[in-house]
Structure formats: structure tokens, C-alpha cells
Amino acid sequence: MKAIRVPALVWFALATTLAVPALTHLAAGETSPDFSALEAAENAANAEPGPRTVPGRSIPVPNTASPELQATIAAPYRVPNWNANPKSADEWKALVNRLAAAGAAVQTTVREKLGVTLEPTVIGGVKAFIITPKEIPPANRNRLLVHVHGGGYVYNPGEAGTGEATLMAAYGGYKIISFDYRMPPDFPFPAAMDDAMAVWKEAVKLQNPRNMAIFGTSTGGGMALAMILRAKQEGLPLPAAIAPGTPWADLTETGDTYKTNEWLDNVLVSYSGYLQHAAKLYANGHDLKDPQISPIYGDFSGFPPAILTSGTRDLFLSLTVLTHRKLRRAGVEAELQVFEGMSHAQYNFNPFAPETKEAFTEIARFFDKHLGQ
Amino acid sequence: MKAIRVPALVWFALATTLAVPALTHLAAGETSPDFSALEAAENAANAEPGPRTVPGRSIPVPNTASPELQATIAAPYRVPNWNANPKSADEWKALVNRLAAAGAAVQTTVREKLGVTLEPTVIGGVKAFIITPKEIPPANRNRLLVHVHGGGYVYNPGEAGTGEATLMAAYGGYKIISFDYRMPPDFPFPAAMDDAMAVWKEAVKLQNPRNMAIFGTSTGGGMALAMILRAKQEGLPLPAAIAPGTPWADLTETGDTYKTNEWLDNVLVSYSGYLQHAAKLYANGHDLKDPQISPIYGDFSGFPPAILTSGTRDLFLSLTVLTHRKLRRAGVEAELQVFEGMSHAQYNFNPFAPETKEAFTEIARFFDKHLGQ
Numbered sequence: 001m002k003a004i005r006v007p008a009l010v011w012f013a014l015a016t017t018l019a020v021p022a023l024t025h026l027a028a029g030e031t032s033p034d035f036s037a038l039e040a041a042e043n044a045a046n047a048e049p050g051p052r053t054v055p056g057r058s059i060p061v062p063n064t065a066s067p068e069l070q071a072t073i074a075a076p077y078r079v080p081n082w083n084a085n086p087k088s089a090d091e092w093k094a095l096v097n098r099l100a101a102a103g104a105a106v107q108t109t110v111r112e113k114l115g116v117t118l119e120p121t122v123i124g125g126v127k128a129f130i131i132t133p134k135e136i137p138p139a140n141r142n143r144l145l146v147h148v149h150g151g152g153y154v155y156n157p158g159e160a161g162t163g164e165a166t167l168m169a170a171y172g173g174y175k176i177i178s179f180d181y182r183m184p185p186d187f188p189f190p191a192a193m194d195d196a197m198a199v200w201k202e203a204v205k206l207q208n209p210r211n212m213a214i215f216g217t218s219t220g221g222g223m224a225l226a227m228i229l230r231a232k233q234e235g236l237p238l239p240a241a242i243a244p245g246t247p248w249a250d251l252t253e254t255g256d257t258y259k260t261n262e263w264l265d266n267v268l269v270s271y272s273g274y275l276q277h278a279a280k281l282y283a284n285g286h287d288l289k290d291p292q293i294s295p296i297y298g299d300f301s302g303f304p305p306a307i308l309t310s311g312t313r314d315l316f317l318s319l320t321v322l323t324h325r326k327l328r329r330a331g332v333e334a335e336l337q338v339f340e341g342m343s344h345a346q347y348n349f350n351p352f353a354p355e356t357k358e359a360f361t362e363i364a365r366f367f368d369k370h371l372g373q
Numbered sequence: 374m375k376a377i378r379v380p381a382l383v384w385f386a387l388a389t390t391l392a393v394p395a396l397t398h399l400a401a402g403e404t405s406p407d408f409s410a411l412e413a414a415e416n417a418a419n420a421e422p423g424p425r426t427v428p429g430r431s432i433p434v435p436n437t438a439s440p441e442l443q444a445t446i447a448a449p450y451r452v453p454n455w456n457a458n459p460k461s462a463d464e465w466k467a468l469v470n471r472l473a474a475a476g477a478a479v480q481t482t483v484r485e486k487l488g489v490t491l492e493p494t495v496i497g498g499v500k501a502f503i504i505t506p507k508e509i510p511p512a513n514r515n516r517l518l519v520h521v522h523g524g525g526y527v528y529n530p531g532e533a534g535t536g537e538a539t540l541m542a543a544y545g546g547y548k549i550i551s552f553d554y555r556m557p558p559d560f561p562f563p564a565a566m567d568d569a570m571a572v573w574k575e576a577v578k579l580q581n582p583r584n585m586a587i588f589g590t591s592t593g594g595g596m597a598l599a600m601i602l603r604a605k606q607e608g609l610p611l612p613a614a615i616a617p618g619t620p621w622a623d624l625t626e627t628g629d630t631y632k633t634n635e636w637l638d639n640v641l642v643s644y645s646g647y648l649q650h651a652a653k654l655y656a657n658g659h660d661l662k663d664p665q666i667s668p669i670y671g672d673f674s675g676f677p678p679a680i681l682t683s684g685t686r687d688l689f690l691s692l693t694v695l696t697h698r699k700l701r702r703a704g705v706e707a708e709l710q711v712f713e714g715m716s717h718a719q720y721n722f723n724p725f726a727p728e729t730k731e732a733f734t735e736i737a738r739f740f741d742k743h744l745g746q
């Protein structure tokens with residue numbers, strides 16, 4: 001029945017995609033004999049105010065990224081990660097554990113190559129890892145970072161969640177606590193945030209919070225923002241800086257690139273994949289717009305300086321820039337870095353891509369500027 | 374003959390766009406009965422390393438922009454601006470003059486509403502305008518900005534090119550020189566850059582260059598970068614800061630968002646529109662990768678601090694972030710701001726949209742931080 005609601009111009013534009021397939025293989029600047037047909041069709045489809053109609057197309061791998069990043073951009077969609085829709089708690093756990101076992105195995109190799117060590121521990125009653133680089137520069141001897149891993153509140157338990165902390169240790173020279181917060185289906189909201197705050201309360205006893213920062217990507221970026229909101233509320237000390245990478249700051253499908261980068265981002269692909277299921281599983285009946293779940297709806301005043309990272313193909317590019325703008329409007333010092341061609345969180349994917357080192361070097365430089373010693 | 378080169382999977386993906394039109398009208402988070410068909414088709418089309426296949430679709434106007442910006446985002450493609458392809462010098466001039474007359478008329482009204490005045494003058498032998506706000510704050514009394522207008526090296530001669538300077542005067546409180554550089558078809562490269570340098574050489578006699586900044590959008594952003602390259606080369610004083618907004622830093626079709634934001638950006642729409650024709654008309658046989666034409670190929674070391682502005686739908690988002698990254702890699706202090714849902718240069722479109730004021734307030738703050746008094 002839904003098909004009845006499709007306006008004629010959408011049908012028209014969709015139909016024209018079949019008429020001009022050769023356009024997808026043109027050299028830069030070359031105008032196909034078919035371009036005029038596409039031009040006319042799209043002009044007609046976009047001649048009135050309203051939604052934007054875009055044709056289906058094949059988009060090349062950009063040569064403006066490093067060869068290593070080009071390989072990441074060219075990679076197929078990650079099935080079953082992006083579109084997982086397990087039908088039971090047991091199915092969720094089986095999938096998550098299988099992916100986590102593979103992820104943890106990779107981490108062992110990466111740590112060896114980067115000279116980073118990992119030591120399991122418990123902090124504030126929460127399972128955690130101490131990640132240490134081969135050498136800690138003198139300026140970082142009294143500094144400590146807290147890392148919050150990503151994975152849509154469902155993926156990356158255990159060592160599988162430590163990859164980003166390894167990269168920061170290696171490229172930034174910091175000692176890091178990476179904690180293994182509880183996740184659904186067994187432990188929905190607010191378990192993850194309760195664990196995060198238990199770790200933070202204990203961490204500020206281990207080091208002066210003025211010498212500390214919190215960082216994390218995706219769900220880890222959203223949780224970093226929610227941790228600051230909750231620390232403000234509870235009167236706890238704040239860190240000297242934060243680095244929310246492409247933060248899942250809104251668990252509802254709100255933000256332009258949820259749509260404009262849909263099917264283009266080869267990591268998350270679409271909100272209609274696992275994200276919507278993970279959001280419901282985590283929220284467990286709570287309002288998705290609760291600022292502890294979607295921190296974009298919180299009050300950012302008084303936040304510590306922040307550096308945000310995203311990519312031009314990132315499904316969460318809008319969430320990143322909306323968070324950046326909201327921080328700036330609240331008077332917070334906030335920097336933004338956006339990498340060419342990157343889909344969601346891909347600065348964490350290949351530990352040896354130049355863009356990976358660049359992203360973490362920038363974050364480390366930002367921390368160095370704002371953290372006490 | 375080109376159609377033969379289209380791989381089967383592209384045909385497959387294009388065909389599937391016809392099967393799932395209802396998806397374009399779903400509420401956030403809702404999964405259509407058709408989603409599984411689209412999911413299967415796109416998984417199949419993106420199952421091997423290579424180009425990304427995306428389906429045709431209708432993309433809603435985001436509610437995460439202000440109502441004023443939403444109207445700008447919803448606006449139809451600008452015909453004939455985006456796809457102009459005049460067949461003679463006379464046709465170019467007729468089109469450019471017609472659009473410029475309309476643009477200049479709008480500027481009169483905007484200046485009145487914002488309390489900004491414009492005075493025609495000649496600086497270094499180049500036609501120019503002095504743009505002055507109603508009130509200049511004490512900190513800006515000895516400061517002077519130089520504005521370089523945009524328009525693909527063909528559009529916006531005369532007062533039509535002064536809109537951005539008016540906004541900066543109004544929201545930043547600066548006195549500004551906006552110059553009316555010569556353009557093709559009568560005056561191709563390097564006339565525009567020769568005029569720019571003649572203005573700069575004269576401007577640094579009017580004020581201490583440490584109290585000055587250069588700013589501009591699109592072609593104006595590219596020219597601002599090329600001016601710094603040439604000033605370095607000629608041993609001229611540099612300004613204390615620059616603000617290249619969504620700079621046309623590469624006149625070849627190089628950069629991911631030339632493709633990913635094609636048909637989505639409702640201002641430029643596609644490189645295959647007027648841009649490719651304007652690039653050729655301007656370069657007039659010179660190599661498009663000459664750093665004076667495409668400054669992304671130049672050496673950014675020693676550049677003054679820079680703030681760059683773009684939007685998530687901008688065809689030049691890649692050029693903006695590539696310029697930002699290259700500045701940072703050269704050790705230059707560089708900030709990036711990206712606005713939600715914005716196509717190319719739309720922070721210049723509605724003088725009264727909150728995002729317009731926000732963009733110029735940020736640039737003014739950056740200048741205030743870096744300029745002497």
C-alpha cells in the first residue's frame with residue numbers, strides 16, 4: 001500500500017537511472033552523450049521545493065585517500081555486522097561472541113606490531129584493561145586516558161573493544177584504561193552508563209582529573225558525552241578534554257547523513273540495519289531521546305574542550321557536526337576533523353593507514369594542549 | 374558503446390531502485406516490508422571490493438537545520454546557473470550580466486537591512502568596494518579584511534559579488550575591501566590572480582598586514598589560497614589569518630564528494646554542469662593542476678592560520694577537508710566548521726538564517742584571535 005504514496009516525480013527520477021548507466025564510468029570532466037538525459041530528468045525531479053531526488057549510481061573509490069584507506073573504502077559491506085537482526089537473546093550473544101573472538105585475535109597481533117601491552121584488571125568493580133605504550137614521553141607520565149569502546153551497545157565485549165585504545169597508546173604515547181561495560185541483551189540501559197561512571201569515579205582517584213581525558217568512537221563517543229552530562233549532574237570532577245569520535249549522539253534516526261550517506265557508508269550502511277535493533281535493545285523501553293541515551297539532547301554548557309572526528313561518507317557525519325556546532329554554541333572549545341572518503345569509524349580500521357596515525361596524532365596533540373602534567 | 378562497460382551488478386542495483394520506492398517515505402526507524410529486498414540487492418551489489426553502488430532515492434529535508442536553512446535546502450536546482458553551457462563569449466556575458474543584475478539588486482536591500490554601506494573605489498588599479506558596518510568595535514578599528522568573491526571565475530561581477538563581504542561586515546564588525554577582479558571570457562587566467570595581487574600589494578600599504586585577513590568562498594576561497602602561495606613566492610607580507618570557505622581548491626574533478634554529493638548539492642549539482650566549462654574557460658589552455666589555478670597542489674607550509682567552512686551536502690566538502698588536512702599536515706593552525714544539510718556556500722544564501730550568522734561569527738572570532746590591533 002505504501003507504494004501509492006510515491007510521487008510521480010520520484011518514479012520518474014528512478015526510471016531515469018536505467019537510462020544513463022554509462023555515466024558511472026566516465027573519466028573526470030568528461031560529459032557523456034547521456035548526461036543531457038540525466039540532467040533533464042534530475043532538473044525535472046528537483047524543480048519544486050521539497051525532498052531531494054538523486055539517481056542510483058556507482059561511485060568510484062577516491063584516489064585522494066591513501067592506498068591503505070582506499071582498500072578500506074573499497075571493501076564490501078560487512079555482513080552480518082551491519083544488518084544483524086537476531087531474533088532472541090541467545091542469537092544476539094552467539095553473534096556478538098563470534099565477532100568478538102575474531103576481533104580479539106586481531107588485537108593481539110596489532111599490539112605486538114605497535115609495541116603496546118594490555119593488562120586485565122578491575123576498576124570500580126568493572127572489568128577493564130590497562131593499555132600501555134612501549135614508551136611514555138615525560139610530558140605524559142602523570143597523565144591518564146579513559147577509553148570507551150564502540151559497537152552499538154552490543155558489539156566488542158572484552159579485548160575486541162580495545163583496538164582504539166591500542167592506537168591511541170601507540171600514536172599518542174598515553175597510558176589508558178579501557179573498560180568492558182555491561183551490554184544488552186542481559187544488561188540494557190543504564191548498565192553501560194553505570195559502569196562508565198563507576199570507572200570514572202575510581203579513575204579520578206588514580207590520577208588528577210586535570211591530567212585526564214575521555215575518548216571513544218561511535219557508541220563510545222556518545223557515552224563519553226553522556227558521561228560528562230552525568231558527571232556535571234552528580235558534581236563529579238570533569239576531565240581536561242574529551243575526544244568523541246563520530247559519536248552516536250542520537251539513537252533516533254535524526255540527522256541528514258543518516259539518509260544522504262545511507263548505502264554509501266560501507267560500515268553502518270543504514271539505520272535500518274542492526275542500529276535500529278541495537279537502539280531498542282539497549283534502551284529497553286526508555287525514551288530514546290533521554291540525554292543519557294542520546295546526549296545531543298543534553299546541555300553542553302561547561303563541557304571540557306573537545307575534538308571530534310568523522311569522514312565524508314560517515315553515516316554519523318551529521319551527528320558529528322551537530323555535536324560540534326552544539327558544543328560551539330555552548331561556548332565550548334571544540335575542533336573538528338573530517339577525513340576524505342571515510343565511512344563510519346574507519347580511522348580505527350587499518351592500524352597502519354596514514355590517516356589512522358594522523359587522526360590519533362591530532363587527538364593526542366589536542367590532549368597535550370589541554371591536559372595538565 | 375559505453376553501455377557495454379557497465380557491470381552486471383550495477384544494472385542489478387539500478388533495477389532494484391524500482392522495486393523499493395516506498396522506502397523513501399518511511400518514518401525514522403521504520404522498516405518497510407520492502408527493506409529486505411533493498412538490503413539483499415545492495416548487499417549483492419556491494420559484495421566485492423570496488424566502487425560503491427547506491428540506489429536512487431528521495432532524501433527528505435532534515436529537521437536538524439533551522440527553518441530558514443531548511444527552505445534553502447528544499448529549494449529546487451538553480452537553472453540555468455548550475456548547468457550553464459554558453460556556446461560563445463557573447464552568450465556567457467549575456468548570462469553573467471543578467472544574473473549579476475539580479476544579484477546586485479538583492480544586495481542593496483540586504484545592506485539596508487543590515488546597516489552596511491558600500492562605496493565604489495579603485496585599489497591598485499582594480500575596481501573594488503569598501504564595505505563598512507554601521508559600527509566598528511574598538512578592537513577592529515585598525516583592522517582591515519580583503520574579500521574575494523566566488524562564482525566559478527565567471528559569475529558575480531560588480532556589486533553582485535559583495536554579498537559575503539556585507540555579511541562579514543554586519544556579523545563581524547570589520548571594514549572590508551571587496552574587489553571586482555577581471556574574469557573570462559574576456560580575461561582568462563592569470564588576470565583574476567594578477568588583480569588579486571595588485572589589490573593585496575596596495576592593501577598592505579593601507580593597513581598593517583598583521584591586522585589583516587583574506588577571506589572568500591568557493592572560487593574566492595581557492596583564490597585566497599592561491600594569493601598566499603603567490604605572496605610567499607614573491608616575498609610579500611602575509612595576512613594574519615585566512616578564511617577559505619568551501620574553496621575551489623582543485624579545478625579538476627578530484628575529490629570524493631564531487632561524486633558522493635553529486636545531484637544532492639542543489640547549488641552546484643554536478644561538476645558536469647557549468648563548473649567544467651568555467652574551469653576550461655578560465656584556465657584557457659593552462660594546466661588545471663597549476664597551483665595558481667588549483668592551489669591544493671601547492672606548498673602550504675608557512676601559511677597563516679586558517680578557518681574553513683563547508684556543509685554535509687556540499688559538492689566541495691572533500692575539497693574543504695582535503696585543504697584542511699593538508700594545512701594541518703604542513704603544521705598550520707587550521708579549524709574546520711561543517712554545517713548540517715548545507716550544500717555549496719549556502720551560509721551566504723539567506724542573510725538572516727541563524728546558520729549564516731553562526732558561520733560568520735565563528736570566522737570573526739577566529740580573526741579576532743589571530744589579528745593584531
